[in-house]
Amino acid sequence: MKQAAHFNRHSVLAIYWFEMSRFRRTLWQSLVTPVITTVLYFVVFGAAIGPRMGDIDGVSYGAFIVPGLIMLTVFTESLNNASFGIHMPKFTGTIYELLSAPVSAFEVVFAYVGAAATKSVLIGLIILATASLFTPIDIQYPMSMAIYLVLVAIAFSLAGFIIGIWARGFEELQFIPMLIVTPLTFLGGVFYSIDILPGLWRTLSLFNPIVYLVSGFRWSFHGSGDVSIGVSLAVLTGFLTACLAIVWWIFRTGYRLKS
Amino acid sequence: MPPILSIERLNKTYASGLAALKNIDLEIRRGEIFALLGPNGAGKTTLISIVCGIVTPGTGRVRIDGHDIIEDYRAARAMVGLVPQELHTDMFETVWETVSFSRGLFGLAANPAHIEQVLRDLSLWDKRKAEVMTLSGGMKRRVLIAKALAHEPKVLFLDEPTAGVDVELRRDMWALVRKLRDTGVTIILTTHYIEEAEEMADRIGVIRRGELILVETKTELMKRLGKRQLALQLQEPLERIPEELAAWDLSLTDGGNILEYCFEAGQEHTEIPTLLRRLQDLGIEFKDLSTRQSSLEEIFVGLVSEREAAT
Structure with missing residues (x-):
C-alpha cells in the first residue's frame, strides 16, 4: 500500500477523543464504581479477614492484595472498554464510517486500544490512591510498576478489541470476561499467594496465565512474587504478541468486519 | 478529462455463493449526478460499499481520481463521502460532536467554520447542541449527510438518500445535491424513487441481478426508450x-x-x-x-x- 507508512494523526486523535468522551459522559459510573468496589474489598478482605491472615512474605495482608485488586480491575476495565468501544459501532452500524475512512488498521487499533488502556490505567491509579487510604503502600519499583500497568492495560485492551469484533451480540461480549477472565483472575492469586495452596492446586495454578501477570505486578510493589519477574514478563510479552497477531489477522481478512 | 471514478471488470461473490456483481464496467464523469437504479437486491449497495471500502472486492479494479482503492486507499477514501441507506448514527453525541468527529476521522484538522457552514446548509445549526438520539428521522438523515460532507469530499455517494423522508425534506435535499454539484462535487446516488433520478440525474445506470444492463444520459434514455x-x-x-x-x-x-x-x-x-x-x-x-x-x-x-x- 502506497501510503501505509504515513501516520494519520487526525484520524487517530478523532477516534481516541471520541472514545474518551464516552468515558467522560459516564464518569460517575467509570470512576466511582471501581472505587466503591475497592472499598468493599478492603472492608471484607482487609478489615474483616485480613487481621486473621497474618503477613504474607513480610507484607501485611491489606498491602498484599493491593496489586492483585488493581490487576483485577485493569483486566476487567480494559476488556470491557475496548470490546464495547469497537462492538458499539458494529452494533449500531456506524462501523461503515470507520471502514470507509482513510485510516489504516494499525491506526484504528492504536486509537481504540490507546483509549481503552488510558481509561484502565487511570482507574488503576485511582484504586491505588483509594487503597492507600486503607493501608500503607510501599512501592519498591515505581517505574516498573508504571510500565507493567501500562503493558497489562494494552494487552487486555487488545484482547478486548478482539472480543468486540468477534462478538455477535452483547451476550457474547460478556462471555469471555465473565466466564473465563474473572474466574481465572480470582484463582490467579489476587487474594492469596499460590504458595499457600496444596501441591496439586499449586501446580494447576501455574497453568493459569493470570498468576504470572498478578505476580509480576506484585513484584514491582513488594520485590517478590509467586513466580520470577522474568517469567512474568515473558508471559505478558507472549500474551501481547498473540493479541497483536490476532488483530493483524482480523484486519487482513476482514473477519466479522467486512463481507 | 479522465473519469473521477473508474470501475473495471468488477466482480463480487459473497461467501454464501451469491454473485452480487458480475463484470461491472463503469466510468463516472467529473461533476455529474449519476443515478444508479435497480430493484432490491440488484447490487447497488454492494457496488457502493466496495468503492467506499466497506465490502471487500472480488476481482476487478476500482480507481477514484486515479487512486486504486486497495493500493492507494488513503488517497482514494479521502475523496469520498458516503451517506448510507440506513440511519446509522451515534446516539449519545451531539450533532456538532459527531460531525466534527467525521472530519477528524477522515484525516483533516478541525475547521469549525466549515462544520458551521455544513450545518447551516442542512438546517441543522439550531440543533448543533442536541444529542443525535433526540432528533427526528429526517433530521438524522441530515446529520448523516453533514457527516459525509464534513471532510469536503470530491465524490459523494448517496445510498437511497430520501428513503422515508417527507416531501419537503426531499425537495431540500435535491436542492442541496444540485448546490453540491455546482461546487464541483460528483454525486452518485442510488434510489428507488424514479422521480428522484428523473429530477436530478445527468446520467442513469440500471443494474439488475449484479449486471449493469444500461448506462445512458437521462435525456437520451428517455428519447430512446420512452x-x-x-x-x-x-x-x-x-x-x-x-x-x-x-x-x-x-x-x-x-x-x-x-x-x-x-x-x-x-x-x-x-x-x-x-x-x-x-x-x-x-x-x-x-x-x-x-x-x-x-x-x-x-x-x-x-x-x-x-x-x-x-x-
Missing part, C-alpha cells in the same frame, strides 16, 4: 377499432370514448398525420387530443421486465 402516446377524445364512442386502422398501434379506453395511439418517442415519422387523415376518411371525429411521454419509471419497469422475460 414511449409517447396520442389520446383522441372521440365525439362518439367506438365499440371496436376498425380493421382499416390495423396498421397503427391503437387501443380503446374509457368505454370506447378515447382512442390511444402509442409510438416511440425517438421515432422520426410518427404517422400521426396519416392516422388523422384516415380517421377523417372513416368519419371518426374527435373533440380533443393530447400527447404524453412515458416517465422514467415506466422505462425502468419496462427495462427490468424485458430482462426478466429474456432470462
Whole structure:
C-alpha cells in the first residue's frame, strides 16, 4: 500500500477523543464504581479477614492484595472498554464510517486500544490512591510498576478489541470476561499467594496465565512474587504478541468486519 | 478529462455463493449526478460499499481520481463521502460532536467554520447542541449527510438518500445535491424513487441481478426508450377499432370514448398525420387530443421486465 507508512494523526486523535468522551459522559459510573468496589474489598478482605491472615512474605495482608485488586480491575476495565468501544459501532452500524475512512488498521487499533488502556490505567491509579487510604503502600519499583500497568492495560485492551469484533451480540461480549477472565483472575492469586495452596492446586495454578501477570505486578510493589519477574514478563510479552497477531489477522481478512 | 471514478471488470461473490456483481464496467464523469437504479437486491449497495471500502472486492479494479482503492486507499477514501441507506448514527453525541468527529476521522484538522457552514446548509445549526438520539428521522438523515460532507469530499455517494423522508425534506435535499454539484462535487446516488433520478440525474445506470444492463444520459434514455402516446377524445364512442386502422398501434379506453395511439418517442415519422387523415376518411371525429411521454419509471419497469422475460 502506497501510503501505509504515513501516520494519520487526525484520524487517530478523532477516534481516541471520541472514545474518551464516552468515558467522560459516564464518569460517575467509570470512576466511582471501581472505587466503591475497592472499598468493599478492603472492608471484607482487609478489615474483616485480613487481621486473621497474618503477613504474607513480610507484607501485611491489606498491602498484599493491593496489586492483585488493581490487576483485577485493569483486566476487567480494559476488556470491557475496548470490546464495547469497537462492538458499539458494529452494533449500531456506524462501523461503515470507520471502514470507509482513510485510516489504516494499525491506526484504528492504536486509537481504540490507546483509549481503552488510558481509561484502565487511570482507574488503576485511582484504586491505588483509594487503597492507600486503607493501608500503607510501599512501592519498591515505581517505574516498573508504571510500565507493567501500562503493558497489562494494552494487552487486555487488545484482547478486548478482539472480543468486540468477534462478538455477535452483547451476550457474547460478556462471555469471555465473565466466564473465563474473572474466574481465572480470582484463582490467579489476587487474594492469596499460590504458595499457600496444596501441591496439586499449586501446580494447576501455574497453568493459569493470570498468576504470572498478578505476580509480576506484585513484584514491582513488594520485590517478590509467586513466580520470577522474568517469567512474568515473558508471559505478558507472549500474551501481547498473540493479541497483536490476532488483530493483524482480523484486519487482513476482514473477519466479522467486512463481507 | 479522465473519469473521477473508474470501475473495471468488477466482480463480487459473497461467501454464501451469491454473485452480487458480475463484470461491472463503469466510468463516472467529473461533476455529474449519476443515478444508479435497480430493484432490491440488484447490487447497488454492494457496488457502493466496495468503492467506499466497506465490502471487500472480488476481482476487478476500482480507481477514484486515479487512486486504486486497495493500493492507494488513503488517497482514494479521502475523496469520498458516503451517506448510507440506513440511519446509522451515534446516539449519545451531539450533532456538532459527531460531525466534527467525521472530519477528524477522515484525516483533516478541525475547521469549525466549515462544520458551521455544513450545518447551516442542512438546517441543522439550531440543533448543533442536541444529542443525535433526540432528533427526528429526517433530521438524522441530515446529520448523516453533514457527516459525509464534513471532510469536503470530491465524490459523494448517496445510498437511497430520501428513503422515508417527507416531501419537503426531499425537495431540500435535491436542492442541496444540485448546490453540491455546482461546487464541483460528483454525486452518485442510488434510489428507488424514479422521480428522484428523473429530477436530478445527468446520467442513469440500471443494474439488475449484479449486471449493469444500461448506462445512458437521462435525456437520451428517455428519447430512446420512452414511449409517447396520442389520446383522441372521440365525439362518439367506438365499440371496436376498425380493421382499416390495423396498421397503427391503437387501443380503446374509457368505454370506447378515447382512442390511444402509442409510438416511440425517438421515432422520426410518427404517422400521426396519416392516422388523422384516415380517421377523417372513416368519419371518426374527435373533440380533443393530447400527447404524453412515458416517465422514467415506466422505462425502468419496462427495462427490468424485458430482462426478466429474456432470462
